[in-house]
């Protein structure tokens with residue numbers, strides 16, 4: 001099946017600097033993709049190019065196989081079948097909720113009143129239909145904005161940090177409701193965010209962006225568990241990093257040897273472990289647990305501090321082997337006293353091994 005939105009080799013320069021570099025991806029009908037990356041990496045610019053309010057220096061944009069930008073073709077924004085939702089969405093203050101939702105549907109459109117009523121019902125705003133925007137809370141205004149953007153049945157919805165103006169609890173609810181409505185409409189969604197948790201919650205596919213490029217694309221599970229590099233891994237959580245030097249495709253660490261094929265002798269590697277993947281074991285008169293094939297060796301550390309975070313505890317260790325600090329997250333309550341010696345180990349299939357950035361890699 002033809003993707004709903006297909007972007008190929010999209011490039012945009014400002015003053016000689018490539019802000020969007022060779023960006024390609026596709027989104028199917030009913031799919032939610034999140035463009036995720038730090039501030040300034042080119043997310044909003046990409047969205048503006050797709051919306052048609054800015055033009056690329058290179059690349060193609062297609063909607064249902066029809067060229068929007070390709071060769072000499074430049075389809076204007078209003079003819080692209082694209083709906084927009086931004087953080088500073090503005091409802092028309094002098095129009096009622098129902099009139100705001102109906103705004104995008106020309107008078108005389110068959111089924112106009114039914115469409116407005118149906119959307120108000122779906123976003124739970126039927127009883128507010130006659131109110132004006134200033135009589136609504138932020139969350140209610142957001143629901144109206146969603147209904148208004150959906151009224152003309154856009155084939156694609158572009159959303160730029162649409163939930164960032166809402167407080168945390170409300171944001172979770174509105175996100176989930178928005179997702180349900182968009183899925184029911186079968187709209188292809190491209191959502192821009194700099195928050196990994198928002199992307200994990202919303203996306204079928206995450207497009208991880210950095211310095212104008214998409215560095216990795218995949219389902220949230222894949223991106224979280226198989227990051228392409230250390231920076232991609234660190235974008236999603238705090239990371240413990242153990243440094244190693246390679247000899248004969250192996251690096252020796254206090255946690256045992258690690259295989260590092262493709263890194264030349266003398267090369268440096270980073271072994272990264274998320275805090276929730278460190279396993280803690282007790283000290284038995286100066287000895288730790290025995291090594292296992294799945295976990296490697298245990299290394300000893302001394303508790304520096306332990307904090308209760310609500311659903312988990314965060315324990316910081318000063319490691320015997322090099323004096324570095326490693327952080328472990330433990331579900332619920334685990335608050336050992338500072339100075340307690342404990343042993344750490346981790347499952348080999350839960351850590352990431354990357355050659356240090358900027359080093360040559362042997363093919």
Ligand SMILES: Nc1ncnc2c1ncn2[C@@H]1O[C@H](COP(=O)(O)OP(=O)(O)OP(=O)(O)O)[C@@H](O)[C@H]1O
Nearest residue numbers: 014015019037038039040041042043044045046194
């Ligand atoms: N019209 C413009 N002229 C010159 N530079 C621009 C223009 N628009 C954007 N830029 C630059 O392009 C880069 C990417 O901007 P963009 O707004 O796409 O990033 P972003 O990832 O959406 O960031 P944020 O999350 O902060 O909104 C920035 O360095 C920005 O300063």
